[in-house]
Amino acid sequence: MQIKWLTFGDEELNPFASYNPVRPLVHWYNSRRMNKYVTRIVDQRFAELQNEHNEHNKASKSILDLVLTAHLSENVASKAQPLDLAFRSFTTNQVKLFLFSGHDTTSSTICYLFYILARHPTVLARLRAEHNSVLGPSLDPSRAAITLISDPFLLNKLPYTLAVIKETLRLYPTVSTTRIGEPHFSIIDADADANTGQHFPTDGFCVWDIPQVIHRDPRYWSRPDDFIPERWLVPAGDLLRPMAKGAWRPFSEGPRNCIGQELAVMEMKVILVMTARAFDVQVAYEEVDRAQGGTRGVKTVYGERGYQVQRAQPSGDLPCRVTQRH
Amino acid sequence: MPPWNPILGHLYFCYKIASKLPKDAHPNYLPDMIRRESPNLGPIYYLDTWPFGPQMLIITSTQGLHQVTQEHSLPKYPALKDFLGPISGGFELVTMEGDVWKKWRGIFNPGFSANHLMTLTSSIVEETERFCEVLRELSQSRRIFRMKDLTDNLTVDIIGRIVM
Numbered sequence: 243m244q245i246k247w248l249t250f251g252d253e254e255l256n257p258f259a260s261y262n263p264v265r266p267l268v269h270w271y272n273s274r275r276m277n278k279y280v281t282r283i284v285d286q287r288f289a290e291l292q293n294e295h296n297e298h299n300k301a302s303k304s305i306l307d308l309v310l311t312a313h314l315s316e317n318v319a320s321k322a323q324p325l326d327l328a329f330r331s332f333t334t335n336q337v338k339l340f341l342f343s344g345h346d347t348t349s350s351t352i353c354y355l356f357y358i359l360a361r362h363p364t365v366l367a368r369l370r371a372e373h374n375s376v377l378g379p380s381l382d383p384s385r386a387a388i389t390l391i392s393d394p395f396l397l398n399k400l401p402y403t404l405a406v407i408k409e410t411l412r413l414y415p416t417v418s419t420t421r422i423g424e425p426h427f428s429i430i431d432a433d434a435d436a437n438t439g440q441h442f443p444t445d446g447f448c449v450w451d452i453p454q455v456i457h458r459d460p461r462y463w464s465r466p467d468d469f470i471p472e473r474w475l476v477p478a479g480d481l482l483r484p485m486a487k488g489a490w491r492p493f494s495e496g497p498r499n500c501i502g503q504e505l506a507v508m509e510m511k512v513i514l515v516m517t518a519r520a521f522d523v524q525v526a527y528e529e530v531d532r533a534q535g536g537t538r539g540v541k542t543v544y545g546e547r548g549y550q551v552q553r554a555q556p557s558g559d560l561p562c563r564v565t566q567r568h
Numbered sequence: 569m570p571p572w573n574p575i576l577g578h579l580y581f582c583y584k585i586a587s588k589l590p591k592d593a594h595p596n597y598l599p600d601m602i603r604r605e606s607p608n609l610g611p612i613y614y615l616d617t618w619p620f621g622p623q624m625l626i627i628t629s630t631q632g633l634h635q636v637t638q639e640h641s642l643p644k645y646p647a648l649k650d651f652l653g654p655i656s657g658g659f660e661l662v663t664m665e666g667d668v669w670k671k672w673r674g675i676f677n678p679g680f681s682a683n684h685l686m687t688l689t690s691s692i693v694e695e696t697e698r699f700c701e702v703l704r705e706l707s708q709s710r711r712i713f714r715m716k717d718l719t720d721n722l723t724v725d726i727i728g729r730i731v732m
Contacts, residue, residue, distance in 0.1 A: 304679065541587060552592070
């Protein structure tokens with residue numbers, strides 16, 4: 243799959259990992275295939291939307307429809323003509339951006355949810371109890387499916403599930419972002435326990451907005467390396483609560499924050515509701531490591547074998563076994 | 569700033585930190601490891617990893633990040649266009665700036681509103697049912713599998729239904 247070949251020069255801490263000369267070819271090939279597929283769908287949908295008298299072609303709020311209807315409303319002439327090539331290419335690119343950014347990071351986080359639940363049985367038990375209480379006791383995912391479809395707002399009545407998701411995102415955030423500094427713009431460090439008032443010019447620097455380090459800083463979190471969903475449920479003033487605004491930032495903050503964060507959290511809730519009671523996941527690192535003749539060198543971070551690699555997923559893509567409970 | 573060498577910059581410092589991590593650990597661990605190893609560094613510092621990386625300004629305080637993401641939202645780092653280029657051309661919501669960004673963020677926002685998300689429940693549930701079928705088969709076969717392979721397929725299927 244194309245995504246395994248991407249690099250930001252930081253896929254491994256080995257600095258030479260990004261100099262694989264085959265990568266550009268892979269991008270180009272896969273990009274042509276993706277382009278053809280997505281472009282075909284774009285053309286088809288544009289033709290459907292142009293035929294606005296057909297009830298079945300009413301515009302939805304899919305990314306594709308939002309882009310195409312914006313174009314149709316701005317360009318009255320295009321209502322009778324095929325999609326111009328420049329805008330068709332632009333549309334394809336927007337679709338591909340959301341296809342990419344809307345799946346890889348969520349996928350890594352779902353892996354970490356399974357990793358966490360496999361290693362914290364009391365958390366899993368409490369999660370299962372919440373699902374039984376809100377959706378009715380059943381181990382069968384199909385029953386949960388029917389209940390959710392008939393009442394999607396039940397997803398807003400799962401505080402412990404949300405706490406598990408937030409705590410997992412705290413310990414294993416999957417995104418960091420970068421900005422470019424500007425001339426004449428400096429950051430002021432006014433923290434009470436640091437160099438008060440020191441100015442840091444930003445011009446020419448890559449400014450790294452990285453949640454990982456804030457999420458584990460004892461200035462902001464008590465017992466920062468421990469998985470404690472309760473810290474999201476205790477009342478204000480409790481020591482477990484985050485000690486500063488903006489300390490939890492897996493989706494960044496401000497106007498450029500993640501547009502899909504509510505969607506991502508909703509997906510995770512649905513997946514947990516439908517799988518947490520139905521299946522037991524057993525993480526298989528020990529078995530896999532043994533089969534490979536043991537491990538060489540450092541193989542844990544903060545004492546955990548499932549540390550983040552590559553695109554922020556667990557090491558080895560989280561080898562595991564699953565047992566059905568129903 | 570961490571100990572800096574006029575020829576090596578911070579490479580040796582980063583090498584010492586990185587050698588405490590697995591070789592394939594994600595670089596996102598670096599600033600946190602720096603914090604643990606050098607607790608007196610202060611929350612904001614420069615990091616010079618030339619030629620392997622850009623000159624960086626690392627911010628590890630909420631107050632510092634507030635300045636660059638909320639008070640004065642700095643533009644995105646230009647190399648993002650190179651990273652996303654093979655996927656989406658390099659001119660989309662993540663890399664746009666200024667009025668163009670504002671226009672398109674406004675166009676896409678309704679696609680992620682709370683009300684609209686509720687209408688997507690059945691799509692997400694249906695794809696998750698397929699995921700459960702795969703898990704059932706794996707449960708019967710008792711074999712070890714890579715969870716990321718499964719969750720990649722699941723999230724691609726979900727986002728495909730939502731985006732197109």
